[in-house]
Amino acid sequence: MKLSFYPGCSLEGMANDYCESIYAVFKTLGIDLVEIEDWSCCGATAAHSLSEVMSVILPARNLAAADKMGLDIICPCSLCFNRLLFSQKMIKKKIFHIPWHVTGDTRVLDMTRFLAKPSIIKLIKQCVLKPLDSLKVVCYYGCQMVRPPKITGYADYENPQTLDHISAAAGARVIDWSYKSTCCGASIGIGRREIVESLSKRILQKTQQAGAEAIVVSCPLCQSNLDIVQKDRSEPPTPIFYITELLRLSFNYKGNPKWFKMHVADPVPLLKAKGLL
Amino acid sequence: MHNSISDPETATEYDSCEQREFIGDRGDYFLNRIQGETGVNVSACYQCERCTNACPISGFMDIKPHQIIRYVQLGWRIRLLKSSTIWLCLSCEMCTTYCPNEVDVAEIINHLRMMAARSSITPKEKSLAVFHHTFLEELIKSGRVNEFRLMRAYYSKPDILHAKIKNGTFKQELQLAMTLLRKGRLKLSAPKSKAVKEIQKAYFQTRGEIS
Ligand code: SF4
Ligand code: SF4
Numbered sequence: 001m002k003l004s005f006y007p008g009c010s011l012e013g014m015a016n017d018y019c020e021s022i023y024a025v026f027k028t029l030g031i032d033l034v035e036i037e038d039w040s041c042c043g044a045t046a047a048h049s050l051s052e053v054m055s056v057i058l059p060a061r062n063l064a065a066a067d068k069m070g071l072d073i074i075c076p077c078s079l080c081f082n083r084l085l086f087s088q089k090m091i092k093k094k095i096f097h098i099p100w101h102v103t104g105d106t107r108v109l110d111m112t113r114f115l116a117k118p119s120i121i122k123l124i125k126q127c128v129l130k131p132l133d134s135l136k137v138v139c140y141y142g143c144q145m146v147r148p149p150k151i152t153g154y155a156d157y158e159n160p161q162t163l164d165h166i167s168a169a170a171g172a173r174v175i176d177w178s179y180k181s182t183c184c185g186a187s188i189g190i191g192r193r194e195i196v197e198s199l200s201k202r203i204l205q206k207t208q209q210a211g212a213e214a215i216v217v218s219c220p221l222c223q224s225n226l227d228i229v230q231k232d233r234s235e236p237p238t239p240i241f242y243i244t245e246l247l248r249l250s251f252n253y254k255g256n257p258k259w260f261k262m263h264v265a266d267p268v269p270l271l272k273a274k275g276l277l
Numbered sequence: 278m279h280n281s282i283s284d285p286e287t288a289t290e291y292d293s294c295e296q297r298e299f300i301g302d303r304g305d306y307f308l309n310r311i312q313g314e315t316g317v318n319v320s321a322c323y324q325c326e327r328c329t330n331a332c333p334i335s336g337f338m339d340i341k342p343h344q345i346i347r348y349v350q351l352g353w354r355i356r357l358l359k360s361s362t363i364w365l366c367l368s369c370e371m372c373t374t375y376c377p378n379e380v381d382v383a384e385i386i387n388h389l390r391m392m393a394a395r396s397s398i399t400p401k402e403k404s405l406a407v408f409h410h411t412f413l414e415e416l417i418k419s420g421r422v423n424e425f426r427l428m429r430a431y432y433s434k435p436d437i438l439h440a441k442i443k444n445g446t447f448k449q450e451l452q453l454a455m456t457l458l459r460k461g462r463l464k465l466s467a468p469k470s471k472a473v474k475e476i477q478k479a480y481f482q483t484r485g486e487i488s
Contacts, residue, residue, distance in 0.1 A: 009422045013464045014457075040420040040470040045368060046412035049387060050394050053483040054413070061472060099479050147370035148383075157374065183333045183369035190431070191404030192365070193446060195337055224462075231456060262460050 003109075004071040005033040006062055008080040008220075009041050015077075015220035017262040021244040022076055022111070028127050028251045029120070033074070036065050042083040045187055056096050059087035063108075064100035072107040074114055076244075078145035078219035081110045085151050110145055110152070112218050112243060116162040124169045128250045131171025134274045137241070138212040139163035139174060140203065141181045142222040157181065166243055167216050170250040177210040179203055184225045200229040204238055213270060214239045216246060230265040239267030249276060307352035315388050321378040322346045328372035328382045338362040339401075342372045342382050349385060358393040362386065364402035407434050417480050420470025425463050428454070 011019040026033050043058035063084060066073045075081040090096060091104035114120065146157040154160055160181065164174045184203060185196035203226060207215055217223050217240055226240045240263070249255045255277045257268045271277040312319050328342040329335045335342060340360040348357050357363065363386055372382035393400060400406035411431045415422050432438050441447040457463045470476075 009467075012421065012467050013424045014462045016462070016464070038471045040472050040476060041416045041422050043416065044412065044422070046409045046416070048368065049390050049409045050413055051483060052391065054480060057479050057483070058416070058476070061476070099475065143367070143369040143371075147374050148381075149374065183367055183371065185334075186367045186369070187408070188334075188365065188367055188405065190408045191402060192337070193449070195334055195365070199333055228453065228457075231453065262462050264456065264460060 001030075002032040002034060002071055003074045003114075004066050004069045005035050006039055006066070006073050006075050006080060006084070007035065008075070008077040009044075010077055010220035014224050015242075017259065018076065018220055018223070018242045018244065021242060021248045021259065025244045025247045025251065028248075029123055034069065034071065036062055036069070036073070039065065042080045042087075044079055044083065048083070053096060055083065056087050056090040057098060059084045060091055060098045060102050061100055063087065063091070063104065063106060064098075064102040066106050067101070067103055072109055074109050074111050076111040076218065076220075078110070078142055079221065081108065082144040082152060084108045085153075089151065110162075110218075112145070112162040112166065115243070115247075116165045121165060121169045124166065124247065128170060129253050130250055130276070132246065132250050132274075132276060133171045133173060135172045135214065135246075135276065136212050137167055137172050137174055137214045137216050137246075138177045138207050138210050139167060139180065139216045140184075140222060140226070142217070142219045143181060143183050143186070145219060146181050163216055163218060163243055167246060170246050172216075172246060172250075175210050175212045177206060177212070179206045184222045186221060186225075189225065196225055197229055200225050204230070207238055212238075214241055214267065216241050216243055218243050227264045233265075237265030237267070237270075239263060239265050239270055241267065305350075305352060307354050308350050311349050311385065311388065315381070315384050317381040317384055318378075319346055319349050319380060319385065322350070322376075322380045323378065325377065327375050327377060328380075331371040331375040333369060333371065334365060334367065338365055342386070345386060345389070346380060346382060355398070357389050358396055358398045359401060361401040363390040363393055364400055364405040366390070404437060404440065407431070407437060417477055418473070419467075420473045420476055421467060423464060423467035425465050426467075 007019055039062050041058060043055050047054040047058055075084060085108055088104045091098060091102055141160045141163060146152055146154040146160050149157045167174050182203060183199060185199040189196035215226060215238060223240050223242060230237055257277055260267050268277060308319060324343055324347060326343045332342050338361060340362045345357065345362060366386045368383055368387060370383045376382060408431060411434060412422060412427060415427050415430055441450065
């Protein structure tokens with residue numbers, strides 16, 4: 001199987017470890033990822049906030065490049081996923097002039113939904129060498145991946161399940177909780193740190209109350225918010241794993257502590273204690 | 278019928294209207310404009326406040342989401358564009374998702390933000406407004422956004438550094454940057470997209486500039 005891959009800017013910078021783990025996991029699963037040639041930024045919140053036309057045109061450029069490849073696009077970043085789908089909707093309306101030739105028909109898949117397909121879950125289960133059954137986790141979806149349902153197509157936006165299914169397939173003990181899609185504060189921390197801290201700290205507190213030891217996410221911005229807010233905490237850290245990091249861990253007999261060196265809330269002690277490293 | 282205006286008891290309580298806010302100066306012009314531009318049926322709102330209750334940061338806002346909708350109906354344009362809400366909103370879409378009348382509150386707020394960005398009104402949350410602009414500038418410059426370059430550009434904007442030093446958050450942010458650098462999360466350089474020229478051309482065209 002072959003998919004075109006749209007990493008997005010975060011995966012080149014702050015979430016470089018995410019990118020690495022994605023490639024490792026898809027290699028084990030035997031699925032080829034072809035990076036969209038010369039991709040550019042999707043415009044993120046800024047284009048959305050300041051210029052409607054740019055918020056359509058910028059993702060359209062990547063959709064045009066993917067059209068040429070003729071493969072479904074897989075998108076690990078929630079915001080990119082949301083922006084690409086939004087742009088597709090607007091392209092179909094045919095009211096904006098798009099400088100590139102683009103049909104808007106290429107399928108855009110959110111990575112977690114792709115991995116949670118029954119056939120892929122089966123494949124994952126076959127690849128697991130070391131089930132993570134001692135690890136208690138909660139799954140956190142954030143906003144852009146599930147909302148607004150009209151754009152993202154999530155019917156279960158109040159209680160999404162994709163990450164839960166994938167983590168369970170890797171053998172982790174998934175705990176149900178009610179903060180799956182509460183906002184973490186997104187990029188507001190740039191100007192107003194206190195808002196991000198209050199939102200992210202609440203999510204961490206609820207994680208502990210649910211009895212989980214770690215959070216599983218798929219959005220690079222959620223990861224960095226929840227991770228960075230723990231910088232000066234004295235309590236034992238609550239590691240924030242990308243879903244593919246968990247999968248990679250379960251696909252190997254012996255994990256490598258180097259995989260987690262970019263985390264601020266260091267997961268190594270927890271994983272060592274659980275005998276997973 | 279009892280006439281309270283001519284009632285000798287209350288006649289002295291003359292309402293000078295000074296405290297009152299006028300309904301939008303051109304009737305429902307503003308309401309119609311917003312409805313037309315966004316395709317959202319703002320008039321459907323019956324002020325149930327579900328949007329505000331769903332909003333994770335309504336506590337930090339000066340005009341709450343349901344009030345935003347009401348103010349649009351009343352045509353209070355300036356008040357809306359001067360509010361902190363339009364800049365604080367996280368576009369988390371909670372409000373939109375839970376509105377029983379399908380009022381797309383997040384879209385309305387986003388639209389107001391775009392209007393405010395083009396207006397001459399000084400944004401109430403300057404640091405956030407400047408951040409959005411810086412992000413777009415960086416994007417146009419290199420096609421992709423690198424966090425380090427973005428932050429460097431952001432801090433060299435007028436007043437940003439000064440304000441951060443003044444409210445004491447600068448030291449914290451510097452420490453944070455050092456931690457991220459040590460962890461290898463801040464990449465000092467990043468590849469650019471080869472499409473910069475195309476993107477710039479499209480951008481200048483959207484702004485009505487010919488390049
Ligand atoms: S939830 Fe909808 S109907 Fe209720 S106050 Fe908000 S916008 Fe109005
Ligand atoms: S989109 Fe904005 S107004 Fe709506 S719930 Fe989220 S933060 Fe609040």
